[in-house]
Amino acid sequence: xxxxxxxxxxxxxxxxxxxxxxxxxxxxxxxxxxxxxxxxxxxxxxxxxxxxxxxxxxxxxxxxxxxxxxxxxxxxxxxxxxxxxxxxxxxxxxxxxxxxxxxxxxxxxxxxxxxxxxxxxxxxxxxxxxxxxxxxxxxxxxxxxxxxxxxxxxxxxxxxxxxxxxxxxxxxxxxxxxxxxxxxxxxxxxxxxxxxxxxxxxxxxxxxxxxxxxxxxxxxxxxxxxxxxxxxxxxxxxxxxxxxxxxxxxxxxxxxxxxxxxxxxxxxxxxxxxxxxxxxxxxxxxxxxxxxxxxxxxxxxxxxxxxxxxxxxxxxxxxxxxxxxxxxxxxxxxxxxxxxxxxxxxxxxxxxxxxxxxxxxxxxxxxxxxxxxxxxxxxxxxxxxxxxxxxxxxxxxxxxxxxxxxxxxxxxxxxxxxxxxxxxxxxxxxxxxxxxxxxxxxxxxxxxxxxxxxxxxxxxxxxxxxxxxxxxxxxxxxxxxxxxxxxxxxxxxxxxxxxxxxxxxxxxxxxxxxxxxxxxxxxxxxxxxxxxxxx
Amino acid sequence: xxxxxxxxxxxxxxxxxxxxxxxxxxxxxxxxxxxxxxxxxxxxxxxxxxxxxxxxxxxxxxxxxxxxxxxxxxxxxxxxxxxxxxxxxxxxxxxxxxxxxxxxxxxxxxxxxxxxxxxxxxxxxxxxxxxxxxxxxxxxxxxxxxxxxxxxxxxxxxxxxxxxxxxxx
Numbered sequence: 161x162x163x164x165x166x167x168x169x170x171x172x173x174x175x176x177x178x179x180x181x182x183x184x185x186x187x188x189x190x191x192x193x194x195x196x197x198x199x200x201x202x203x204x205x206x207x208x209x210x211x212x213x214x215x216x217x218x219x220x221x222x223x224x225x226x227x228x229x230x231x232x233x234x235x236x237x238x239x240x241x242x243x244x245x246x247x248x249x250x251x252x253x254x255x256x257x258x259x260x261x262x263x264x265x266x267x268x269x270x271x272x273x274x275x276x277x278x279x280x281x282x283x284x285x286x287x288x289x290x291x292x293x294x295x296x297x298x299x300x301x302x303x304x305x306x307x308x309x310x311x312x313x314x315x316x317x318x319x320x321x322x323x324x325x326x327x328x329x330x331x332x333x334x335x336x337x338x339x340x341x342x343x344x345x346x347x348x349x350x351x352x353x354x355x356x357x358x359x360x361x362x363x364x365x366x367x368x369x370x371x372x373x374x375x376x377x378x379x380x381x382x383x384x385x386x387x388x389x390x391x392x393x394x395x396x397x398x399x400x401x402x403x404x405x406x407x408x409x410x411x412x413x414x415x416x417x418x419x420x421x422x423x424x425x426x427x428x429x430x431x432x433x434x435x436x437x438x439x440x441x442x443x444x445x446x447x448x449x450x451x452x453x454x455x456x457x458x459x460x461x462x463x464x465x466x467x468x469x470x471x472x473x474x475x476x477x478x479x480x481x482x483x484x485x486x487x488x489x490x491x492x493x494x495x496x497x498x499x500x501x502x503x504x505x506x507x508x509x510x511x512x513x514x515x516x517x518x519x520x521x522x523x524x525x526x527x528x529x530x531x532x533x534x535x536x537x538x539x540x541x542x543x544x545x546x547x548x549x550x551x552x553x554x555x556x557x558x559x560x561x562x563x564x565x566x567x568x569x570x571x572x573x574x575x576x577x578x579x580x581x582x583x584x585x586x587x588x589x590x591x592x593x594x595x596x597x598x599x600x601x602x603x604x605x606x607x608x609x610x611x612x613x614x615x616x617x618x619x620x621x622x623x624x625x626x627x628x629x630x631x632x633x634x635x636x637x638x639x640x641x642x643x644x645x646x647x648x649x650x651x652x653x654x655x656x657x658x659x660x661x662x663x664x665x666x667x668x669x670x671x672x673x674x675x676x677x678x679x680x681x682x683x684x685x686x687x688x689x690x691x692x693x694x695x
Numbered sequence: 696x697x698x699x700x701x702x703x704x705x706x707x708x709x710x711x712x713x714x715x716x717x718x719x720x721x722x723x724x725x726x727x728x729x730x731x732x733x734x735x736x737x738x739x740x741x742x743x744x745x746x747x748x749x750x751x752x753x754x755x756x757x758x759x760x761x762x763x764x765x766x767x768x769x770x771x772x773x774x775x776x777x778x779x780x781x782x783x784x785x786x787x788x789x790x791x792x793x794x795x796x797x798x799x800x801x802x803x804x805x806x807x808x809x810x811x812x813x814x815x816x817x818x819x820x821x822x823x824x825x826x827x828x829x830x831x832x833x834x835x836x837x838x839x840x841x842x843x844x845x846x847x848x849x850x851x852x853x854x855x856x857x858x859x860x861x862x863x864x
Contacts, residue, residue, distance in 0.1 A: 191827055191829060191847050191848065192827075193826075193827050193828075194827065194828050252762050255762065288760075290761070290762065290763065291848070293848055294763035294766070294767075294848050294849025295763060295829050295830070295831070295847060295848030295849060296758070296761040296762065296763060296829070296830045296831070297828050297829055297830065298758070298790060298817050298828045298829075298830055300828070
């Protein structure tokens with residue numbers, strides 16, 4: 161009897177669940193939860209930079225354009241920039257080519273703070289991905305509290321870190337060091353050996369210790385390096401802001417700077433000497449000889465002065481270096497590059513110091529050879545500068561419109577731009593400033609615009625191009641309107657025809673960089689979108 | 696003692712029986728929640744979901760940005776045509792707003808109602824068993840028994856047809 165009751169009870173209880181059993185049977189073998197499929201860890205590198213590490217499970221992927229970071233509104237800080245790797249192209253039958261991440265990747269988030277950086281920020285991250293099994297996840301939202309390290313890294317440090325990350329700064333600095341070593345082999349350095357020897361032996365007239373001698377020559381070389389670094393910084397500031405843009409963008413200026421390089425090369429070949437006026441140089445030599453030897457400060461000052469004395473001799477390669485730095489418009493780079501250049505130049509002096517004045521290198525035909533080598537380098541620079549202009553003069557007649565890899569519509573003036581923008585309502589618009597003589601524009605055309613990812617991203621945008629080769633009044637007005645001094649410059653407009661200032665491109669960008677810019681352009685619309693899944 | 700035990704068993708059995716009857720009447724609180732909702736369709740017209748409670752319903756959660764969702768929709772549309780006569784209806788509840796789904800339905804029309812679930816959509820999907828925030832997500836509802844099958848991700852139409860025939864017969 162009891163057993164009978166139990167049976168009834170048993171059936172009653174399992175009946176409702178009998179159907180539920182089929183639930184699990186229908187689900188595909190194993191579906192990861194969103195947090196198993198995609199993991200996000202964010203850490204602060206310094207007060208300005210966060211690294212967001214995404215872990216993507218095999219067979220799953222995240223959409224590049226659907227990754228978004230915001231700071232909680234209560235923070236007096238904002239996100240200046242988010243840099244993502246370019247991603248891989250995924251062919252999607254519905255959306256065409258999409259940029260996705262199948263593998264783990266890092267995003268770099270640059271922060272900006274009003275006032276001091278806070279100790280902690282609250283980051284709102286959202287991302288969305290799918291599984292190759294034919295399943296997507298609704299946008300995932302994460303709120304993360306991130307402690308920022310003590311406010312040590314200013315934006316300058318941050319910039320250096322970034323350059324170092326790119327490997328650029330080290331490469332350039334190493335190049336300048338090698339350049340300096342090369343310069344040390346020229347006869348220019350020769351007058352410095354007796355000067356330094358004099359300092360080392362100094363007033364004491366008895367041989368100093370090896371360490372003391374080395375320290376003295378170190379101080380001397382540092383003095384030299386500091387004055388070069390100052391020259392580098394000055395070059396970056398002055399050239400950068402005044403000369404570089406016109407230098408870059410005008411065929412006459414390009415020709416002129418190429419001519420300077422040729423003149424410098426000729427001086428390297430020994431056709432003539434570049435030097436300061438003799439009176440000025442003598443005065444400098446006299447002043448420097450009045451500084452007492454034997455002291456580090458004296459040696460340092462002596463080094464700084466020697467750099468000035470010597471600079472006419474190395475003027476040619478130095479001017480080349482300064483021109484280069486001027487174009488880069490980078491103060492940190494300018495200072496660092498010329499500093500290491502001087503250290504490179506001073507390396508033999510350090511050896512001299514270490515030997516306590518015992519050895520002096522002999523001059524010989526190899527010094528002449530080194531100078532000739534630098535002359536050839538200078539000529540190479542000249543050719544490199546004028547090559548694009550010359551090519552255009554030779555191959556295309558000045559009137560024929562140039563053919564771009566992208567289907568640009570030409571825009572002649574502001575009025576034409578306005579009507580083009582009106583016609584393009586509802587679409588993103590890209591306005592590219594181009595000129596036949598613009599080297600960087602050519603680079604854009606030959607690399608960035610040829611990149612299939614870039615072409616794909618621009619497929620649905622209206623592409624306008626202002627050819628400012630002639631630089632006539634219309635061209636100048638058009639460029640002024642967008643605050644450009646000259647091409648290359650790219651301006652974007654949203655589907656309502658409003659300029660997207662944050663995405664302005666001035667100067668060359670690689671395809672990877674340009675894709676990031678394009679994502680910022682298209683992302684400007686997403687910004688208005690509701691936070692949850694509705695985009 | 697023995698009588699008391701018997702009473703307890705009977706009470707439990709009665710409770711279970713009431714539970715089952717309740718389930719038959721109001722098949723599932725989740726399903727009840729679904730039929731309590733009114734959502735705008737692709738033309739912006741509000742539609743009370745309760746109007747379909749007597750049909751075999753396949754609720755398909757989707758989004759305009761979701762590639763596998765878009766992939767399966769033409770198949771679901773075909774499925775709708777094939778089984779319309781057998782009291783089957785597909786309801787496409789999007790996580791998007793009216794503007795998005797109306798734009799979508801112009802270029803890629805389907806033979807079943809599309810509804811703009813917007814922010815509600817994922818909550819509703821979760822109530823209906825979507826514990827993974829996955830899309831597409833579909834639920835098959837028997838008007839008498841409530842939810843009989845759930846499908847995570849891209850649906851297998853053959854499997855779906857088989858499941859529907861089971862209910863319809």
